[in-house]
Structures are given as C-alpha cells and as structure tokens.
Amino acid sequence: MTSAAALTVEHVVAGYGGVLALQDVSITARPGTITAVLGANGAGKTTLLATISGFVRPRQGQIRLDGTDLARRRPEEIVRAGVAHVPEGQAVITELTVEDNLRVGALLQQQGRAERSRALADTYQRFPMLAKARHRSAGTLSGGERQILVIARALMTRPRVLLLDEPSLGLAPKIVTQIMDLILRLRDETGLTVVLVEQNARSALAISDHGVVLNVGRVVATEDAALLAADEALRRHYLGF
Amino acid sequence: MNEFLQFTLGGVSFGMVYAAIGLSLVLIWRGTRILNYSQGAMAMLTTYIALTVITRTGSYWVGFGVALASGLVLGAVIERVVIRPVENKSPLNPVVVTIGLLVLIEGIAGIIYGGQYRSFPTAFSVTGLHAGSVPLGISRNDLFVAAAVLTAALALAALFRYTSAGLRLRAAAFNAYAARLLGVRVGRVLTLGWALAGLIGALAGLLVSPDTFLYPSSMDSIFVLGFTAAVIGGLDSPVGAIVGGLILGVTLNYAGGYLGSNLVPLFGLAALIAVLMIRPSGLFSASHSRQV
Numbered sequence: 001m002t003s004a005a006a007l008t009v010e011h012v013v014a015g016y017g018g019v020l021a022l023q024d025v026s027i028t029a030r031p032g033t034i035t036a037v038l039g040a041n042g043a044g045k046t047t048l049l050a051t052i053s054g055f056v057r058p059r060q061g062q063i064r065l066d067g068t069d070l071a072r073r074r075p076e077e078i079v080r081a082g083v084a085h086v087p088e089g090q091a092v093i094t095e096l097t098v099e100d101n102l103r104v105g106a107l108l109q110q111q112g113r114a115e116r117s118r119a120l121a122d123t124y125q126r127f128p129m130l131a132k133a134r135h136r137s138a139g140t141l142s143g144g145e146r147q148i149l150v151i152a153r154a155l156m157t158r159p160r161v162l163l164l165d166e167p168s169l170g171l172a173p174k175i176v177t178q179i180m181d182l183i184l185r186l187r188d189e190t191g192l193t194v195v196l197v198e199q200n201a202r203s204a205l206a207i208s209d210h211g212v213v214l215n216v217g218r219v220v221a222t223e224d225a226a227l228l229a230a231d232e233a234l235r236r237h238y239l240g241f
Numbered sequence: 242m243n244e245f246l247q248f249t250l251g252g253v254s255f256g257m258v259y260a261a262i263g264l265s266l267v268l269i270w271r272g273t274r275i276l277n278y279s280q281g282a283m284a285m286l287t288t289y290i291a292l293t294v295i296t297r298t299g300s301y302w303v304g305f306g307v308a309l310a311s312g313l314v315l316g317a318v319i320e321r322v323v324i325r326p327v328e329n330k331s332p333l334n335p336v337v338v339t340i341g342l343l344v345l346i347e348g349i350a351g352i353i354y355g356g357q358y359r360s361f362p363t364a365f366s367v368t369g370l371h372a373g374s375v376p377l378g379i380s381r382n383d384l385f386v387a388a389a390v391l392t393a394a395l396a397l398a399a400l401f402r403y404t405s406a407g408l409r410l411r412a413a414a415f416n417a418y419a420a421r422l423l424g425v426r427v428g429r430v431l432t433l434g435w436a437l438a439g440l441i442g443a444l445a446g447l448l449v450s451p452d453t454f455l456y457p458s459s460m461d462s463i464f465v466l467g468f469t470a471a472v473i474g475g476l477d478s479p480v481g482a483i484v485g486g487l488i489l490g491v492t493l494n495y496a497g498g499y500l501g502s503n504l505v506p507l508f509g510l511a512a513l514i515a516v517l518m519i520r521p522s523g524l525f526s527a528s529h530s531r532q533v
Contacts, residue, residue: 053422079424091419093412104412107405108424157424 004031004191005066005082005160012061014051021047023217029161032191034183036208036225038201038239043214045197046088049163053085054078065161080108084159088166092146094139098130101138101149105156119156127152144175151182161193168200180207201239205229213238247378248498249491254383256490257390261445262467263474263482264394265438270476271414272434273328275335279342281464283439284446286346287312288455289354291447292361301362308443316439320432350457361450386448393444394483410434462506469513475523
C-alpha cells in the first residue's frame, strides 16, 4: 500500500437542484487515521462522500488529496488519484463472479498480469471467505459477505483514502463488529486514511480517531473521537445515544 | 428428405447473418440499453464502401477488410457524436435519434451511390455442394458465411471472457455506477461497444448482400430479422442472438421452401410478434421486464 494521504474538504457547497445538502462544509482526515462522519438522516453525510468521489459536483469549495485538488473531477479520475468510495447499498456487480468483481478493481493498476494475480492472491489471503466464494456469482452472497467484497474490491484499486458509507447498514451485530475490526486493522496494517460515514455513531466512534457531526448540511462539531463520545449534550442532541 | 436437408442447411446459412445483426444489437443493448435502429443502415453503408474498394482494387478481401474497419470506425463515431448526448436521457430520445440516423444514412447512401440495385460479389463459389450425388443445398460460400459469423462470435466471447477490455465491457454493461467507482472510464467502454457492434454489423452486410443485392434500404428487412433473432435470444445474450438467428433462419427457410418464398418476410414478422407475445424476455435472458 502506498503512503498515507490527507484528505481535506474546504468550504464545500453542494446539492441537488434547489436543495443545498452541504453548506460550507470543511473537514480534514489526517493521514493514517479514521474520521467518523456522523449525523441523522438527511444531515448530508452521503452527499459529502458522493461529492468527494465526484458523483456530485461541488458548487463551491475545494477537495484536496495532499496537494492535489480533486473538486469537479470525474469519479473515474478521482479513484485513479487514490480515493476509493464504497457507497451505501454496496454496488456489488451481481452478474459477475466474486473474482471478476475483484478483478475490475485491479484493472486500474497499470501493472501486468502477474502483479494483478498477486494482488488477488493477497486479497484472498486477507479475506478467506472471498477465496472460498471466488467462482460464485456475487449476487448469491449474503449482506455481510457483499460488504466485505466491496471493501476488498475498493482496496484492489490501491487507495490512499477509503470512503465508507454506512458499512454496518442492515447487518447483524456480530458482522458489524467484524467489519469495524476490519476497518481498524486496515488503518493499523496499511496506514490507510479512512472516512467512515455512520448512523451507528456508537460503534463508529469506538474505532475512530476523529469525529465530525453534520446537521442539515453544516458541521456542528469536529472533535477528537473520544471527546465527542464523552460529550453527553452533543450525543443526545445529534447522535441519539 | 433431401429437400428437408437442403432447407435446413440453407437456413443455417441465412440464420448466421441474422445472428450477426442480432449480435451487434445485443452488444449495444447490453452496454447502453439502446436499441440501434440504424444498425442495418450502417451495415449497408459499409457494404457500399466495400463495393467501391473491390471495384477499384479488384480484390474482394481488401474490400472485406476495409468494410470491417469502417464499421468499427462508424460505430465509434456515431456513439461519440450522436449517441453520447442522449445517453441517460429519456428512453425515447435514443429511439428517435437512431431512427433519424437510419433515415439519414439511407439518404446519404442514395445521394452518393444512387438508388439502383447493385450486385455484390461473394467470397467463394456459390455452386451447390454434393455429398456423393445428394445435393446439400449449400455452397462453399454458405460455409464461409457460417464460419465467418461463428469465428466472430467466438472471438467476441473470448474478448469478453479473457481480456481486460472485456471485463470493463461487462462491468460497465451490468453496473455502470460500480464500474465508475472502480475507475473504469465508462464513456470509452461504450464507444468500444458501439465500435464492435459496427464491426459485426459490417460483417453481416458483407455476407448477406450477394443474396439481397445492395441498395440504400437493402438491409431494412435483414435488420428486422436480426432484431427478431436478438429478441428470441433475449436481447441481453450474445449466445441467445446466435441461437435465435439459427432458429429463425431455419424456420424461415422451411416456410420459404415448403410454402413459397413470398411468405418469408411475413413469417419473419409473424415470428417476431409470436416471440414478443409468448416470451417477451426471450429464451436466454435472465433479466426482468423493464419499462421502456
């Protein structure tokens, strides 16, 4: 994995039609850390990730990966620059096999066949479940297995920053724990910078270094994760636990 | 019995041409959910180009190669220039655009080449082959037609299955959003899909024009039959298009042989209607109904 990178979002304004889902949002994800982005439904969390990954065009503001400005680039180019987005709803290509899903992720690398096979082998070693299911159609996987597949597939693009949108959504508590452990391990073992959007604030803060709380398109708090979790008023008001 | 054998083998040869047109439609449909009504007209135009080259150079094969190459280019150019602006718009827009293209291309061909019927050469002899003294109802050229389409289909299958470009094509066709998330430049992939469709369509034009003669609307009925072949196969399935083409070719050849050749176009349309009524999703399609 390549060296960790900082992702900064500065004064971003974005929305759909007449509705501004993000109003002057600034966040910083420091290299090799996990930043949780929290907030209720409609707070703008998903729009924030879609704006970073290029599916929503910001009307104002900058998005930087280390020095490079990514704002208003196409999604294909942003992932090539090193920011991988795992959207909510998982975006598994159900018609392809598990292995082909992973191979699409590896296409982006310019190296040859041998290098790609090694990346695939590494992935199977890290995720034995995927190795077992490699020739199955991805449409036959369970929700938890799909979540692992899309995270593994995003990692095949060799990202420096990983954007995760609600990875725990709709999954059993035991699997949520597994996914959170995985995210933690990724940070520790590879120095990946992670931006984690979650409704499940408690489990997100438990593994995060930093937390940002959004409310109707604005940042209402940005704080060390432990401090956020300890701030009872904020928790009760915006996070519901 | 001899007659039956002749009609069957002859039908396979026709069916392969329908299969080729069907295949080109499937390529575009899978990638863009657009039915390219101008596919036949594109093939007509590239066949005219082939005829010009053959006349100038005296070599069938040079004309053959130039037509395939121009099909590739024509498909790519049409996607970039005309289709790109209407992709992801209301489904009616591409319908109108591709029908407009059909009229435009046929008009241009009429202006350049005139409206008269021209004969188009075959690659090989059309003298009927015999097994001992039994006539088989097919010629060397019919064998070439079948082999050419099969080769093209197998080459496409190999491209889809074993190459990076093929994986990109499949990923973009099945889930363009996921493909973009992973850095696939979907725009380029769609251009490639149209280019390949143009190539396969050009092949069909070259193979069928000795039988139909060449004139600006000469591919219209072939398009309808190719479309029928693709629908029989489910529009989503390349294999389905080939099988659909074979079923259609053989059936129509029986109808023409036993009942009279005037009935062939009628039977073609009847087959299309029957398939749409009985099994609108086709024999090979796994996809569900969709509102168009």
